[in-house]
Structure formats: C-alpha cells, structure tokens
Amino acid sequence: MCTIVPISLTVGANRIVPTVAIPHPLGNPELPAEEEKALRRRLVNKALRALSTEVDGQTVFED
Amino acid sequence: MSKFRVVHYINQYFGQIGGEEKANIPPSCKEGPVGPGMAFKAVLGNEAEIVATIICGDSWFAENLDEAKAKVVEMIAQYKPDLVITGPAFNAGRYGTACGAVAEAVSQELEIPVVSGMYPENPGAEMYRRFALIVETGDNAAAMRKAVPAMGKLALKVLKGEQLGTPKEEGYIPRGIRENYFAPDRGSKRAVDMLVAKLKGEEFHTEYPMPQFDRVDPNPAVADISKAKIGLVTSGGIVPKGNPDHIESSSASKFGKYDLDGIVNLTAETHQTAHGGYDPVYANQDADRVLPVDVMRDLEKEGKIGSLHRYYYATVGNGTSVANAKRYAAEIAQELKNDGVDAVILTST
Numbered sequence: 001m002c003t004i005v006p007i008s009l010t011v012g013a014n015r016i017v018p019t020v021a022i023p024h025p026l027g028n029p030e031l032p033a034e035e036e037k038a039l040r041r042r043l044v045n046k047a048l049r050a051l052s053t054e055v056d057g058q059t060v061f062e063d
Numbered sequence: 064m065s066k067f068r069v070v071h072y073i074n075q076y077f078g079q080i081g082g083e084e085k086a087n088i089p090p091s092c093k094e095g096p097v098g099p100g101m102a103f104k105a106v107l108g109n110e111a112e113i114v115a116t117i118i119c120g121d122s123w124f125a126e127n128l129d130e131a132k133a134k135v136v137e138m139i140a141q142y143k144p145d146l147v148i149t150g151p152a153f154n155a156g157r158y159g160t161a162c163g164a165v166a167e168a169v170s171q172e173l174e175i176p177v178v179s180g181m182y183p184e185n186p187g188a189e190m191y192r193r194f195a196l197i198v199e200t201g202d203n204a205a206a207m208r209k210a211v212p213a214m215g216k217l218a219l220k221v222l223k224g225e226q227l228g229t230p231k232e233e234g235y236i237p238r239g240i241r242e243n244y245f246a247p248d249r250g251s252k253r254a255v256d257m258l259v260a261k262l263k264g265e266e267f268h269t270e271y272p273m274p275q276f277d278r279v280d281p282n283p284a285v286a287d288i289s290k291a292k293i294g295l296v297t298s299g300g301i302v303p304k305g306n307p308d309h310i311e312s313s314s315a316s317k318f319g320k321y322d323l324d325g326i327v328n329l330t331a332e333t334h335q336t337a338h339g340g341y342d343p344v345y346a347n348q349d350a351d352r353v354l355p356v357d358v359m360r361d362l363e364k365e366g367k368i369g370s371l372h373r374y375y376y377a378t379v380g381n382g383t384s385v386a387n388a389k390r391y392a393a394e395i396a397q398e399l400k401n402d403g404v405d406a407v408i409l410t411s412t
Contacts, residue, residue, distance in 0.1 A: 001408060001409065001410045002410070002411040003412070007411075008411070010276060012277060012278045013409075014280075014281035015281065022412050023341040023342045023343070023346060023412060024346065024352040024353070025299070025352070025353060025410055025411070026351065026353060026354075026355045026358075026410060027353075029348070029352075037357065040351065040358050041358045041361070043355075044355050044359065044408070045362075045367075051284065051288060051291075051408075052284050052285050052288045054283065055281045055284075057281065
C-alpha cells in the first residue's frame with residue numbers, strides 16, 4: 001500500500017494498492033474521525049482483495 | 064628488482080583435482096602456479112609471479128564458509144603476497160561466491176588488493192564486487208583465453224600503483240565507489256548533451272546509474288482470507304512511543320519487531336513515527352494512518368480475516384540502501400514464514 005505508485009512499480013511490488021498521501025497513506029486528517037476510519041477500512045479491504053486475487057505480474061488495484 | 068608476489072585461489076576443478084565428486088575437499092596449498100595459473104604466468108611475465116595456489120572444493124567452501132575463509136586467509140598470509148587473484152569463476156555460482164568471499168576476507172583482514180574475474184550475473188559479483196576488481200568475463204571456461212590477459216593486465220597495473228581508469232575503461236565490474244574529478248563541462252551541459260544524444264539515438268552513458276531492482280514472481284492468491292493470519296510490515300517508521308530501538312530517522316541500520324497483543328488501536332500516547340523523511344504530525348497523532356491496526360482488529364473481530372499476526376515489523380525507508388532493505392526484508396520474511404503468517408500488508412509512506 002503506497003502513495004507513490006511508480007516507486008512501488010520500480011522496486012518490483014506485485015500487488016499495489018494506491019493510498020492517500022505520503023504522510024498519511026491510510027488516513028485523511030481533514031475528515032471526521034469516523035469517516036477517516038471508514039476510508040482506512042475501504043483501503044485495507046482493497047488490499048485484502050488484492051491478496052485474494054491471482055496476478056501474473058505487477059498489478060495496480062485502482063478500484 | 065624482485066618480482067611482485069601473487070597468490071592464486073582456484074577451485075578443485077581448475078586445480079586439476081577433480082569435478083563435482085571432489086567438490087567437498089578442504090583447502091590445500093601448492094607452491095607455484097596450477098591450471099589457469101600457468102596462463103597467468105605468461106601474462107605476468109617478469110614483473111610478477113604466482114608464488115602459491117590455494118585450491119578448495121566449491122561445496123566445502125560454501126558449506127563451511129567461516130572456517131573456509133579463515134583457513135584460506137591463513138594460507139594466503141604465509142606467502143606474504145602483494146596481490147591475490149581469485150578465479151576466474153565465469154558463471155559458476157558457488158565458485159564465484161567463494162572467489163568473492165576470499166576477496167572480502169583478504170581485502171578486509173590482510174589489506175591486500177584482489178583481482179578476480181566473473182560473468183556479471185554470477186551471484187558472487189553482486190555480493191562481493193566491493194572487495195575486488197572483478198573483471199567482466201564470459202559465462203564459461205571457453206572465455207578463459209580472454210579473461211586471463213585482462214585480469215593479468217589489471218593486476219600488474221594495481222601492483223605498479225598505476226592510476227586506474229573507470230570500471231568501463233578497465234573492464235571490471237563497478238565496485239560502487241564514487242570519485243570526485245574535474246569535468247570539462249558543467250553538469251547542466253553534460254545533461255543536455257546526454258539528452259540530445261538520446262534524442263538522436265546515439266550512444267550515451269549515464270553518470271548515475273539507478274540501483275538494479277530484482278523482480279520476483281507473484282505469490283499465488285490467498286485462498287480464503289477469512290482464515291488467513293495476516294502480518295503488518297511498514298517502512299513508515301511506526302514504533303512504540305519513545306522509539307525504544309532507536310531506529311534512525313534516515314538511513315536506518317535496523318528494523319524493529321513490536322508486540323500488538325492487546326492493542327486494538329494506535330494512539331498518540333502509544334505510538335509514533337521515527338521517520339525523518341515526511342511530516343510526522345499526522346502519524347504521531349494517529350499511527351493507524353500508516354499502520355492500520357484499528358481496522359485490522361475490527362476485521363479480525365468480524366471474522367473477515369483469520370487473525371492479525373501478533374507482531375508487526377517496522378523500519379524507516381528514508382535514504383535506506385537497497386542492500387540493507389533487502390536484508391531486512393529477507394529476515395522479516397523468514398520470521399513471518401516461521402510464524403505461519405499467510406499474507407502481509409506492507410505500508411509505505
């Protein structure tokens with residue numbers, strides 16, 4: 001899970017989930033706490049889905 | 064003038080002892096040149112001579128690495144050489160690794176220069192290129208005819224204290240050493256010249272090659288994530304408050320392993336970031352923003368995942384060398400595997 005996807009592609013990650021921002025990849029301090037946690041949950045769920053998906057090369061999970 | 068003294072390290076095959084069936088012989092020592100040493104003799108001429116040859120089985124060396132290095136260095140030291148030649152090993156992995164390990168030990172412990180020869184993809188080249196001038200060779204012994212004169216010439220240059228050119232000019236694998244020099248043109252002009260050459264399809268050489276990143280085949284998908292034990296690993300520097308292991312804010316020399324037992328949420332009181340390469344305010348307020356422990360606990364409770372692994376691992380990915388990062392990753396991955404972790408979420412900042 002990373003914000004700068006080109007770096008993850010360069011270093012060779014195979015399942016990549018784009019995130020929010022460098023200092024808070026899994027959060028957004030501008031949101032109310034509950035919404036922020038919901039955002040984090042959506043991103044983690046996406047990562048779990050990526051882990052459950054067969055890939056045959058580097059794959060960016062956009063949605 | 065007396066001749067420079069050279070000791071040569073070779074394996075059992077080139078030492079004319081035997082093939083794979085003799086790969087388990089411990090190191091032994093013969094006076095004078097053996098095998099490829101005879102060819103070196105011709106290149107070194109009147110200026111240097113191989114006073115002794117150390118021969119060791121490739122498997123014995125690989126299986127007894129520390130003992131092998133110590134024994135070989137001890138044998139080499141007694142001949143008081145001015146330089147050591149190892150190989151050439153071409154693309155033989157165990158032999159290349161042994162040639163490199165000998166080079167490391169000789170250059171570090173005896174402070175004697177080492178010249179070796181390997182195919183660039185030999186794992187020994189990547190592992191030990193800092194410790195020897197490793198001449199780039201072909202991938203098998205048919206390249207001996209070319210390798211020996213190149214290695215011998217370079218050895219003589221080193222022995223005579225002559226100024227070495229760039230790795231490209233001299234034909235050895237870059238050791239990763241940067242040297243200052245006065246360039247005729249300033250950087251901006253060199254960069255534009257390079258760009259123009261590139262646009263014209265002409266040859267150009269970068270002054271700062273990117274590190275080489277390896278590629279790994281993707282792991283198969285996790286069959287049932289609701290049964291999986293999932294680990295968290297981060298390069299975002301999330302550590303318990305106070306940074307107990309003193310992980311450096313940049314160029315981290317280590318990683319930490321921290322217990323999540325009983326922790327359902329990271330807070331400003333319990334955790335912080337040690338990372339010095341991004342604004343730490345948001346992670347220090349709520350480290351879940353980098354390491355999603357709160358959400359993982361919820362998912363665990365709801366049965367959406369099997370469990371959250373008890374420990375998380377963290378380092379600071381700020382100016383951290385690729386080599387170190389690779390080493391941490393290998394150690395962390397091994398521990399996670401030993402602990403039966405099925406999948407890992409890696410977060411980076």
